[in-house]
Each structure stands twice: as structure tokens, then as C-alpha cells.
Amino acid sequence: MLTSIAKEFRWEMAHRLPFHEAGCRNVHGHGYRMDVELTGEPLKTGMVLDYFDLKSIVDPLILEIDHAFLCDETDSLMRDFLKSSGLKVVYVQFPTTAENIARWFFERLSEIFMPMKNLRHLRIRVSETERTYAEVNGELRVATPESKHFDHQAHMLE
Ligand SMILES: [Zn+2]
Numbered sequence: 001m002l003t004s005i006a007k008e009f010r011w012e013m014a015h016r017l018p019f020h021e022a023g024c025r026n027v028h029g030h031g032y033r034m035d036v037e038l039t040g041e042p043l044k045t046g047m048v049l050d051y052f053d054l055k056s057i058v059d060p061l062i063l064e065i066d067h068a069f070l071c072d073e074t075d076s077l078m079r080d081f082l083k084s085s086g087l088k089v090v091y092v093q094f095p096t097t098a099e100n101i102a103r104w105f106f107e108r109l110s111e112i113f114m115p116m117k118n119l120r121h122l123r124i125r126v127s128e129t130e131r132t133y134a135e136v137n138g139e140l141r142v143a144t145p146e147s148k149h150f151d152h153q154a155h156m157l158e
Contacts, residue, residue: 002120005048006037009058011066015096018075027069027078030128034062034105040119040140049119057112061105070096098134102126106136113140 014029036058040048068088071078072095082089094100106124113119123137 001041002039003042003048004037004039004121005051005054006035006123007051007054007058009034009036009062011062013065013067014069015071016075016078017095017097018072018077019095032101033127034058034102035123035125036105036109037123037125037137038113038119039121039123040116043118049116058109061108065090070101072096098126098128098132099136102134102136106138110138110140116140 011032012029013032014027016027017024019025036054038049038054042048068090069078069082071082071089071091073079073091073093079091092100092104094104102124105126106122109124110122113122119140121137122140123135125133125135127133
């Protein structure tokens, strides 16, 4: 039976939204929270995925951005300021909204989870504050021509 598991991750990070007309254009930080939820068929072990393995997959991505400034590459003001600052900065090709951060994690994590055949669905929820979140979710098992062929054969045998 399809079963979901989830684990919460937290990190501190600074950013700004240059296009924002109110407070978010200023350099500020959040205590980010991310929930990673995986849905799939439990293995013989009774686990969808060992929480320990989930942690060891996600932690390196968190470490990379923890206590960093997440900088949109097009933000030349911050790029110039940070260039020779020696401060921890991670450059990305998108405005650093919670929505885009969730999609960024989804893209990288879905690639890692894709080969794990029992997993079906990934949901990423990123919160900047206690009262808000952005969510991206999608299928991990995309039907390949091969699997369609298999389904068709199975149907013929019925
Ligand atoms: Zn913010």
C-alpha cells in the first residue's frame, strides 16, 4: 500500500528580493524549515526509505546553504558587495523566493530518488516563517515507453 514518510530540516540563511517594493528588498534572513515527504511502496524492511538515508541525502544540500547568503546571479548590487567579502555566498539562477527554493530542492532531490524504484512521489515544502510555506510536488515515476509496453502486455494477459 502506498505510504508516505516525511522529515523536517532546518537552516539559517540570508537573502533579498531585489524586485520587491517592501521589506524583502533589504538583506535579511530566515530560519528556514523544509519538509521532505516521500510516497512509495514500503520495502521488505517495512520502510519506504530509511530516515537515516533520507537525512544523509538531504543534509549535504542543507550544509551548502546554511548560514550563507543565497544570491540571485542577476543581483549585481549584492554580487559586487559579496565578491571580495570572504562571506559565504551561494549563487543561483532564480529569485530566491520560497517557491523557487522548493523547486530547486525538488529538482535535485528527485534526480537522486528517481532510481529508487519503490518511490513514487516527492513533496517539498519550504517555510520562511511560522505561518507560511511554499510547496512543490510531483511524480518520481514517469511512465517510460518500456513500462507502457509492459502494462499493455499485462493487460493482454488478463
Ligand atoms: Zn525573506
